[in-house]
Amino acid sequence: xxxxxxxxxxxxxxxxxxxxxxxxxxxxxxxxxxxxxxxxxxxxxxxxxxxxxxxxxxxxxxxxxxxxxxxxxxxxxxxxxxxxxxxxxxxxxxxxxxxxxxxxxxxxxxxxxxxxxxxxxxxxxxxxxxxxxxxxxxxxxxxxxxxxxxxxxxxxxxxxxxxxxxxxxxxxxxxxxxxxxxxxxxxxxxxxxxxxxxxxxxxxxxxxxxxxxxxxxxxxxxxxxxxxxxxxxxxxxxxxxxxxxxxxxxxxxxxxxxxxxxxxxxxxxxxxxxxxxxxxxxxxxxxxxxxxxxxxxxxxxxxxxxxxxxxxxxxxxxxxxxxxxxxxxxxxxxxxxxxx
Amino acid sequence: xxxxxxxxxxxxxxxxxxxxxxxxxxxxxxxxxxxxxxxxxxxxxxxxxxxxxxxxxxxxxxxxxxxxxxxxxxxxxxxxxxxxxxxxxxxxxxxxxxxxxxxxxxxxxxxxxxxxxxxxxxxxxxxxxxxxxxxxxxxxxxxxxxxxxxxxxxxxxxxxxxxxxxxxxxxxxxxxxxxxxxxxxxxxxxxxxxxxxxxxxxxxxxxxxxxxxxxxxxxxxxxxxxxxxxxxxxxxxxxxxxxxxxxxxxxxxxxxxxxxxxxxxxxxxxxxxxxxxxxxxxxxxxxxxxxxxxxxxxxxxxxxxxxxxxxxxxxxxxxxxxxxxxxxxxxxxxxxxxxxxxxxxxxxxxxxxx
Ligand code: FES
Numbered sequence: 001x002x003x004x005x006x007x008x009x010x011x012x013x014x015x016x017x018x019x020x021x022x023x024x025x026x027x028x029x030x031x032x033x034x035x036x037x038x039x040x041x042x043x044x045x046x047x048x049x050x051x052x053x054x055x056x057x058x059x060x061x062x063x064x065x066x067x068x069x070x071x072x073x074x075x076x077x078x079x080x081x082x083x084x085x086x087x088x089x090x091x092x093x094x095x096x097x098x099x100x101x102x103x104x105x106x107x108x109x110x111x112x113x114x115x116x117x118x119x120x121x122x123x124x125x126x127x128x129x130x131x132x133x134x135x136x137x138x139x140x141x142x143x144x145x146x147x148x149x150x151x152x153x154x155x156x157x158x159x160x161x162x163x164x165x166x167x168x169x170x171x172x173x174x175x176x177x178x179x180x181x182x183x184x185x186x187x188x189x190x191x192x193x194x195x196x197x198x199x200x201x202x203x204x205x206x207x208x209x210x211x212x213x214x215x216x217x218x219x220x221x222x223x224x225x226x227x228x229x230x231x232x233x234x235x236x237x238x239x240x241x242x243x244x245x246x247x248x249x250x251x252x253x254x255x256x257x258x259x260x261x262x263x264x265x266x267x268x269x270x271x272x273x274x275x276x277x278x279x280x281x282x283x284x285x286x287x288x289x290x291x292x293x294x295x296x297x298x299x300x301x302x303x304x305x306x307x308x309x310x311x312x313x314x315x316x317x318x319x320x321x322x323x324x325x326x327x328x329x330x331x332x333x334x335x336x337x338x339x340x
Numbered sequence: 341x342x343x344x345x346x347x348x349x350x351x352x353x354x355x356x357x358x359x360x361x362x363x364x365x366x367x368x369x370x371x372x373x374x375x376x377x378x379x380x381x382x383x384x385x386x387x388x389x390x391x392x393x394x395x396x397x398x399x400x401x402x403x404x405x406x407x408x409x410x411x412x413x414x415x416x417x418x419x420x421x422x423x424x425x426x427x428x429x430x431x432x433x434x435x436x437x438x439x440x441x442x443x444x445x446x447x448x449x450x451x452x453x454x455x456x457x458x459x460x461x462x463x464x465x466x467x468x469x470x471x472x473x474x475x476x477x478x479x480x481x482x483x484x485x486x487x488x489x490x491x492x493x494x495x496x497x498x499x500x501x502x503x504x505x506x507x508x509x510x511x512x513x514x515x516x517x518x519x520x521x522x523x524x525x526x527x528x529x530x531x532x533x534x535x536x537x538x539x540x541x542x543x544x545x546x547x548x549x550x551x552x553x554x555x556x557x558x559x560x561x562x563x564x565x566x567x568x569x570x571x572x573x574x575x576x577x578x579x580x581x582x583x584x585x586x587x588x589x590x591x592x593x594x595x596x597x598x599x600x601x602x603x604x605x606x607x608x609x610x611x612x613x614x615x616x617x618x619x620x621x622x623x624x625x626x627x628x629x630x631x632x633x634x635x636x637x638x639x640x641x642x643x644x645x646x647x648x649x650x651x652x653x654x655x656x657x658x659x660x661x662x663x664x665x666x667x668x669x670x671x672x673x674x675x676x677x678x679x680x681x682x683x684x685x686x687x688x689x690x691x692x693x694x
Contacts, residue, residue: 011549012549014541014544014545014549015545015549015550015553016545017541017542017544017545018448018449018450018538018541018542019380023380024380024384027377027380027381027384036440036441076366076369076437076439078365078366079364079365079366079367079368079369079370079436079437080369080436080437080438081437081438081439081440082438124440291460291463291464291468292463292464292467292468294602294605295640296463296467296468296639296640297459297463297464297467297468297639298431298432298435298444298459298463298640299459299460299463299464301432301435301444301445313354313357313358314357314358314361314362315358316361316362320438322438323438324435324438324443324445
């Protein structure tokens, strides 16, 4: 029966071919679309002087997240779509169906989100992802730094909405007290739940992580850590820790040539700054699709997963992971990973 | 023109390209996303108007007026979709936006020709071998004689007729364009399969599903949809045939293009293409193929920029003495049609069979 229904659905969908009916629904309201997923910005709220929380109403295609999961958010900056990952800071148990992300104005994409996006605008979303998720363990430990508090906030808010807080020790690092994102709310939770013990380490005064900051019984607790890589690296080795950090490689602006990782073929080859990547791939024995070989036909287009290439025609650097590049007219500018 | 001048011209063209590329931004994104929304809205409205005419079916003239206006709207929506949107998206003109939908990889257009085959026959073959006899399959689309250099055969006597048929069924001509008649069938099999799949879906939509939704008025909706597709076919044919066939266009031989540099390649693109003059709406409706010269120079620059590039290219051409073929639609289409008629007869000056 289900298959008959989906068959009928497919045939009915043909009225819109080569599109799907959802493309037409999306003209009326982007949130009704099922072929993509967008969210409407409903509200913005400044948390600290460089952090802003966006409340989003996700479209019909959304799936409820688990506390701690993240979502990829896309916006067009200067016409170009950039996508970044943000932890969801709200609890899935919120009854209005909205989600919040908390964005620190750092780097062009996040700065854009934290400063230039206003209610009524739409952003593209992925479905929630990630396995840094809430645990039912009776005793837990959160170690967070800066905006690394966001996924943990979703967990705390969930405990709060359920009305039951496990034994949670929370060590949070921030430059000063004023920089603590969700500071007021954390204090409120502290007052309300004796089982929640927060210690804020002001790094301006007391420096960064040191094992002495952890509660004595840390080994008996379910350990979640979220923050910059520098923090995660210092955590006690050998411990079972749920770690989460958003990483972005820095790109050397003046890089010349580099290592080319051809992911599909599992090869890594060196390349100079002049040889088109198409030629580099071919020399490595990879038969890459191509047509004109001079940047006209786009037959050769391939996704750059990471790294940096230079467009040989314009000299422009392409650094955005996930961009489609034309390997017939682009050369390595530093290390690069291609879907070839 | 000497080599030096050609290379210099090439550099100036490169500079235009780099400048426009660097200036792409939010304004351009808004242009294409808005256009796509308008086009989809128009298509939906056209279909709605067709259905709205049905209750009037016994009223005679009012019925036909409403039905026809619905068909025209749908036809215009199809023109926009195929020309200003589809053709240009498939060229990768909007790939810089990094949009998951508006890009040449995934875009599928409202036309019986599958996008992936089009990208090969058009973007690769035609745009690389523009106007090279024996290489560019758009020269006469394999069935027409469009230059004295093509040897005459008696079959060409009928070319005014099948030229007309090609106009009516243009989307089908485009779809089968990549199938080389002289190639063994087994080689074309997968292409044919792709066309069959795409064409079935297209035909089911316009000629079965939508008419069926009208129940007893099946044939009226069918008729309206046929007309909409005809409007698109005739218009697309008209514009596209003005691209490389009008009087004064240059054709090339394989020898001409041996060892061609990028700059020489571009000069060939200019000499082998023809523009059509008109207003803004006309350029939009022609998918900016009225700027065929600029399109062939910069096939992956967004088409909304061609109008601002055109005067610069034209001035460069004047400065370097490269012919820049432009004229009214009447002139370009008229000379094209006359040429097709004339060339159905053997050429007087050359031997018919070389
Ligand atoms: S091969 Fe034609 S664009 Fe790269």
